[in-house]
């Protein structure tokens with residue numbers, strides 16, 4: 375994985391730029407700003423978060439002001455403005471999930487990983503946070519893991535243990 | 546068994562692929578519409594069907610379409626709202642996962658009716674797997690000549706694109722969605738102008754929910770009159786209900802509108818009753834934004850009639866004793882659930898999701914969250930209850946978009962119907978931290994199963 379720091383000039387991989395090109399073509403002439411969210415998703419999938427340098431690069435590509443990118447990236451909860459763990463466990467914390475034990479699951483994750491919500495584990499592997507309704511309330515409790523947003527439903531403490539074990543083995 | 550218009554083939558292996566979907570009669574409505582109907586004919590059928598928007602507001606779809614401005618030389622857009630973020634609602638994800646071609650078929654027919662040459666499906670960003678599924682299905686449909694230039698030789702051209710959101714409930718509001726699709730923050734626009742006059746890129750635009758668009762397929766296949774025969778009164782057709790909470794069988798159900806709520810909760814064909822042999826305490830019938838009702842009022846109206854799953858029946862009694870159909874997110878609470886905690890949870894949600902443009906919503910939702918938090922955690926005062934009602938009234942109707950109302954209603958209704966439980970939190974703070982108030986006098990009027998047998 376490429377490391378991006380604030381001071382660095384980012385060069386996006388050629389494959390990513392060619393994906394950018396396909397996306398921008400969806401919109402009418404002059405409306406290329408519409409591509410901003412799809413592009414930010416691609417950048418985050420590549421680097422794990424959005425550094426200022428990478429946002430500036432997106433602004434340059436779309437020919438818009440950097441502030442137009444920052445204000446969008448900071449508005450939407452899916453975009454990370456600081457580095458995260460390699461795996462970010464996002465657990466739904468909204469009402470319907472809480473009716474069937476989401477709060478217990480979050481506590482369990484906190485204890486098992488030994489990481490507070492929003493922080494990164496020492497080995498850099500894990501972070502977790504509560505997020506709002508993931509539109510899977512009938513399969514509650516649920517969590518998702520980016521960047522492909524795989525879903526884990528009907529969570530129990532056992533299934534969470536297994537999941538964490540599997541993720542550790544993936545490394 | 547109720548007829549299934551949308552989910553009929555959902556269990557057919559491979560139905561997510563073009564070939565299997567086509568074998569099962571898929572894309573017939575495109576052939577019928579493009580080859581035998583004018584655009585006005587299609588709008589007329591949808592009007593006749595009585596279909597009401599399935600995204601939450603329940604506005605008649607055909608009427609909405611007929612408001613679309615058609616100025617010369619300007620593009621028109623259809624945008625499908627697949628932002629699905631209303632707590633309790635998960636039907637659109639289900640449709641897109643298992644029946645992507647149904648949505649695409651509906652998009653083609655609807656875009657044709659509206660004269661759109663480019664249409665978008667705006668999917669909430671967390672649904673990346675569904676975005677991939679849709680993109681693949683769109684490529685298949687295009688390959689088969691159902692999208693792109695000169696569809697089926699009719700001379701009609703359509704490009705269909707999938708756009709990801711970024712994780713913001715407010716982008717489900719149609720003007721916020723349009724802003725987001727333009728690459729901006731999801732701040733709702735001040736209306737008028739309405740999207741039908743000036744929407745995406747300043748062009749006339751229709752925004753419709755996934756389920757509304759999908760329903761256009763059976764409406765065109767069977768005719769609007771046939772569709773209107775299903776249901777009751779002005780609640781025509783079938784509706785997908787997302788059932789969650791303490792139910793034996795939570796999940797997605799396609800019901801004929803007009804089904805009794807009691808049958809929906811207790812019959813084995815649907816939710817199979819309350820989980821773990823518990824009793825029903827309360828229901829939020831249409832997604833987190835609609836008023837919560839205690840068990841007795843969700844099963845029967847104040848006049849003693851059976852409550853039905855229809856727009857009118859769920860709203861019967863107005864805000865005093867009724868609720869709303871909303872998006873069909875049916876959340877059931879058993880006797881162990883704490884109404885104060887859930888109300889706090891919902892108000893935190895709305896505070897978190899407020900875009901912050903209007904002060905009543907930005908400040909009011911935060912204030913309600915704070916007060917509810919202290920009530921739940923044993924620091925509340927009796928005067929907090931009136932304070933909450935007062936704040937909720939000051940938000941309601943005083944904001945740019947309906948998120949303000951959506952935040953106010955759950956709080957106001959919880960206090961209206963469960964005031965004693967809130968008071969108990971104030972008078973017994975330590976008890977309230979350790980146990981729940983229970984079912985008190987909202988008891989589910991039906992006996993427990995073991996009491997019958």
Ligand SMILES: Cc1cc2nc3c(=O)[nH]c(=O)nc-3n(C[C@H](O)[C@H](O)[C@H](O)COP(=O)(O)O)c2cc1C
Nearest residue numbers: 598599600626628629630717718719753754757947
């Ligand atoms: C805060 C807020 C959130 C909304 N979220 C959604 C949503 O996730 N999906 C949806 O279809 N409609 C949502 N709506 C309703 C839309 O604004 C709009 O009415 C709907 O997409 C119109 O489609 P329909 O007529 O087919 O129902 C929301 C409205 C508000 C005020």
Ligand code: SF4
Nearest residue numbers: 900902903906944946
């Ligand atoms: S009501 Fe709330 S969400 Fe809607 S525009 Fe105002 S501040 Fe934003």
Ligand code: FES
Nearest residue numbers: 466471508510511
């Ligand atoms: S409340 Fe958790 S997925 Fe909806």
